[in-house]
Amino acid sequence: PRVIFSGIQPTGIPHLGNYLGALRNWVDLQNASLHTTDELYFSIVGYHAITMPQQPSRLLSERSEMMATLLAIGLDPQRCTIFHQDQVSEHTELAWILNCITSFGKLQRMTTWKSKLATAKNVSETSDIDDKDLSLGLFAYPVLQAADILLYKATHVPVGEDQIQHLELSRDLADVYNRKFSKKFFPLPQHIITPTKRVLSLRDPASKMSKSAPDANSRILITDTPVEVERKIKKAVTDAERSLAYDGVARPGVSNLLSILAALKAASVAGKQAEKQMGPQEWAERLNREIEASGASSGQHLKATLTEAVVETLRPIQTELERLRGDPGYLKQMELLGKEKAQTVARRTMAQVRKSIGLN
Numbered sequence: 001p002r003v004i005f006s007g008i009q010p011t012g013i014p015h016l017g018n019y020l021g022a023l024r025n026w027v028d029l030q031n032a033s034l035h036t037t038d039e040l041y042f043s044i045v046g047y048h049a050i051t052m053p054q055q056p057s058r059l060l061s062e063r064s065e066m067m068a069t070l071l072a073i074g075l076d077p078q079r080c081t082i083f084h085q086d087q088v089s090e091h092t093e094l095a096w097i098l099n100c101i102t103s104f105g106k107l108q109r110m111t112t113w114k115s116k117l118a119t120a121k122n123v124s125e126t127s128d129i130d131d132k133d134l135s136l137g138l139f140a141y142p143v144l145q146a147a148d149i150l151l152y153k154a155t156h157v158p159v160g161e162d163q164i165q166h167l168e169l170s171r172d173l174a175d176v177y178n179r180k181f182s183k184k185f186f187p188l189p190q191h192i193i194t195p196t197k198r199v200l201s202l203r204d205p206a207s208k209m210s211k212s213a214p215d216a217n218s219r220i221l222i223t224d225t226p227v228e229v230e231r232k233i234k235k236a237v238t239d240a241e242r243s244l245a246y247d248g249v250a251r252p253g254v255s256n257l258l259s260i261l262a263a264l265k266a267a268s269v270a271g272k273q274a275e276k277q278m279g280p281q282e283w284a285e286r287l288n289r290e291i292e293a294s295g296a297s298s299g300q301h302l303k304a305t306l307t308e309a310v311v312e313t314l315r316p317i318q319t320e321l322e323r324l325r326g327d328p329g330y331l332k333q334m335e336l337l338g339k340e341k342a343q344t345v346a347r348r349t350m351a352q353v354r355k356s357i358g359l360n
């Protein structure tokens with residue numbers, strides 16, 4: 001049986017990239033595991049959030065919002081262990097032990113670190129924030145991530161493309177640990193990637209859609225109203241070509257919108273069967289035919305079609321989220337359930353780890 005683990009930071013409301021690249025995949029995995037003995041762990045990773053400065057009261061509310069969101073998208077707390085990482089202290093304990101078998105050089109090669117460093121260096125030319133202000137915690141972030149995964153002896157990790165390198169580090173650390181201390185103790189975790197592994201920023205298709213990017217118009221949040229969705233998609237960067245085509249290199253903006261459209265249609269409950277099979281290029285062709293018939297501009301037609309698909313996908317999630325927000329007692333109860341389930345496994349692993357490394 002598989003052990004599936006994944007996490008999301010409580011750094012804001014999830015956007016379409018999180019949803020299509022990660023969260024929706026979690027729900028699919030849950031549903032596919034119905035008649036199996038697969039174990040699923042989904043974690044809200046507060047210890048990762050604090051690797052960048054967070055305002056405490058805000059972090060606290062983002063944490064519980066994220067719990068409500070995970071339930072609203074369809075994760076079932078009876079079938080999965082849905083929990084706050086920061087309520088299970090074994091995560092930091094295993095992270096420390098793994099820190100001690102991770103070389104500095106390995107972490108310096110992590111691209112997320114390199115890009116945070118580059119951003120900080122750019123900013124430091126114009127402000128007093130300096131790259132030297134980046135924390136040790138941010139540097140060691142991938143090790144904490146390895147600890148998250150290994151604590152549950154996970155075999156599979158569904159993530160977006162930005163996390164593949166970190167997952168390689170997790171495999172590497174599992175292997176180093178096994179060879180040093182205890183043969184075959186940790187399985188080497190594999191990644192599971194969705195077709196929409198990298199949703200791009202609406203305002204800058206050179207970078208990924210991100211919760212923490214400064215421009216709020218660069219992402220569609222799963223709580224955005226139809227009016228907000230329409231406004232953000234209208235502002236999305238496209239180009240002036242007369243017809244649509246899927247070409248990620250020459251036309252990243254248009255291609256990003258086409259991929260999002262195809263991904264949403266593929267999963268649409270109300271959608272037609274034939275539309276579920278259509279890829280982004282087929283959507284380009286379909287929309288081109290409609291444009292020829294109606295005389296509308298290609299960008300406008302794409303944006304209108306996408307707006308409708310986004311609104312239709314978000315509607316049921318938002319209704320459920322509203323309902324859950326009105327029931328804080330239930331949310332607390334689910335939090336406790338997740339914490340207890342996670343803790344049982346985490347404690348077992350750590351007892352074995354301490355013994356193997358000579359700390360007991």
Ligand code: ATP
Nearest residue numbers: 009017021022159160197198199208209210211212
């Ligand atoms: P932050 O900017 O705070 O890092 P984020 O948007 O990157 O936020 P995370 O909580 O770091 O979100 O990541 C949660 C999951 O969403 C991860 O599996 C990650 O790979 C995935 N993910 C994040 N952004 C995208 C994206 N643009 N496209 C596809 N998947 C994504």
Ligand code: MG
Nearest residue numbers: 009162210211
């Ligand atoms: Mg991220």
